Amino acid sequence: MNLRPFQKITFAGAMVAAFTFTACADNKQQAAGDAAQEDHASMDHAEMNHSATPGKVVVETPNYASAGDPVKQQLAQLLGSYLRLKDALVASDTEQVQVEAQAVLAAAEKVEITGLAEEQQQFATEKLDEVKQSASKMAAATDVTAQRENLDLLSEATFSLTKAFGASDQKLFYQHCPMANNDQGGYWLSSSAEIRNPYFGEQMLKCGSTEESIN
Known part of the structure; x- marks a missing residue:
């Protein structure tokens, strides 16, 4: 194919322009990605250093700390199972989440409330039902995303029971990720002040803040 000088110049110019446009587009995409990473990094840093006022x-509960054993011991066992489940979500270990969710469900089934006052029974029944509902769904789910969708309800119910009945002798931290559940936010309960996000795991391990703590 023989090109006249003007045609050669035009063709070369078009090639240069196309290359320049592609490079600019790639640079814009890279810049956008870098900016998003910087935003996440900034959020991680800010959230990591945020502690509860x-x-x-955050969670209002009645005070049933005067209730005696065995309910306190049984709720303490429920809390222990919950904390192991939460750690499995941090590790994004779907199979271990199923195992721990079954343990949470079994612990909830063992909580004996018949010796409680009527008002205490009503409260405990409502929260235990929420624990069983969310734990059952997590045990049945084979996808970690689906498991994480049920963590917020489980966390609120477990925290409410533990707090209301004074069922723990360790300091607990009620923590929050604003980006969980499609930016609707989500809570979890931890025995450590250090943020280890169970909603995103390694993707955004330090994204979150402590919103409430109890001794």
């Missing part, structure tokens, strides 16, 4: 209350 002293005396702040």
Whole structure:
């Protein structure tokens, strides 16, 4: 194919322009990706250093700390199972989440409330039902995303029971990720002040903040 000088110049110019446009588009995409990573990094850093305001209350509960054993011991066992489940979600270990969810469900089934006052029974029944509902769904789910969708309800119910009945002798932290559940936010319960996000695992391990703590 023989090109006249003008045609050669035009063709070469078009090639240069196309290359320049592609490079700019790639640079814009790279810049956008870098900016998003910087935003996440900034959020991780800010959230990691955020601690609960002293005396702040996120979950309101009645005070049933006067209730005796065995309910306190049984709720303490429920809390232990919950914490192991939460750690499995941090590790994004779907099979271990199923195992621990079954343990949570079994612990909830063992909580004996017949010796409680009527008002205490009503409260415990409502929260235990929420625990069983969410734990059952997590045990049945074979996808970690589906398991994480049920964590918020399980966390709130477990925290409410533990707090209301004074069922733990360790300091607990009620923590929050604003980006969980499609930016609707989600809570979890931890025995450590250090943020280890169970909603995203390694993707955004330190994204979150402590919103309430109890001794």
